[in-house]
Amino acid sequence: MQGRLVYIFEKTFVIFCVVLAWELIPRFNxxxxxxxxxxxxxxxxxxKMLRSGELLIHLGASMQRSLAGLMLAILIGVPLGVxxxxxGxxxxxxxxxxxxxxxxxxxAMFPIFILVFGLGETSKIAIIFWGALWPTLINSxxxxxxxxxxxxxxxRSMGVSSFTLFRKVVIPAITPSILTGIRLSAGISIIILVAAEMVGANKGLGFLIFYEEQKYEVPRMYAGIVTISLFGLFVNTMLVRLENYLTRWKERTSQ
Structure with missing residues (x-):
């Protein structure tokens, strides 16, 4: 129990200090x-934005775009990298x-995607895919x-077939590297998402941040920034858990 409390303290102490400073520094002018x-x-x-449902609409739009671009990057990047x-x-x-x-x-490629695909959803998903592709491909x-x-x-010395070799040796060996690439791609997809939604969008967290800044609704702007940070943290946490689950064999072999 004590070890668990120490772990929680170590994970939250710096964040608590940042939030406390964020609260007090403006209060003391x-x-x-x-x-x-x-x-x-x-x-x-x-x-307030959560209760009204407004924030969930923007979050849902951003999730759809980022996940669509990320999935395309995985579906193309992993097979091509392998x-x-x-x-050779x-x-x-x-x-x-x-x-x-x-x-x-x-x-810098975003204007090209807009010229080719227009200002709609396709250009936003395409630029997210483009940015997320490279970490997944290179790590694979x-x-x-x-x-x-x-x-x-x-x-080979045990006479296994090429298919069995690929399934039993190659795939387990490359899985950690692929998952690391996917985590990097996920982070990049969220970063690009914000910039993509500031142009030609009418919903999404990037649009929300830019729109509220234009109206000088600064607390709402920061609420959008906090939301996208929490979204990125959630995605990274889920991918870490997936990586730990899929590579749990490494713990058994190290014992």
Missing amino acids: LVDSFIIPPFSNVATSLV TMGCI RVERMMDPLLQIMRNTSVL LDGVKNIEPILIKSA
């Missing part, structure tokens, strides 16, 4: 309370283009390339 309102004002606005890792010629042919594309600013590629050769040789 150390900063302009219009620019940074007390946390209690932001929390009050957040609760293929490049397994077939494919990697050599794709690598120059890959390096150019992944080092091009995602937001690295996962295959970093498989211990002894694992492959041992399986």
Whole structure:
């Protein structure tokens, strides 16, 4: 019990200090309370928006866009990365283009996506997909390339088929790397989401933040920022739990 309390304290102490400072600094006029309102004002606005259902509408729209872009990135990035890792010629042919594309600013590509797909949902999902693709693809590629050769040789020496080798050796070995890439992609998808929703959207957390800033409804703007932070934290926590579940075999092999 004591260990559990210590764990909770370690996880929440810094956040508590930040929230306390956020509340007290504007109260003592150390900063302009219009620019940074007390946390209690932001929390009050957040609760009101939750009760009215307004916040849930914006959150739902953002979740749909970010998850759609992320799922597309996973469905394309993982198979392509694994293929490049397994077939050296494919990697050599794709690598120059890959390096150019992944080092091009995602937001710099946004005007191109708007020109091609318009201001609707497609352009927003497409830019999220584009930004989320590269961490998943590269981690999948690295996962295959970093498989211990002894694992492959041992399986081959036992006469297993190529399909069994891939299912029993390759997939478990690359799963941690793939899941790490997905976590990185999820974080990037939420970052890009905010920028994408500030252009040509009428709902979503990015739209909410930009719209309330334009109206000088600063507490509501901060409520949107807090919401998207909590959304990102929730997604990351779920992915960490999924990773721990799918790689629980690592704990057994280390014992």
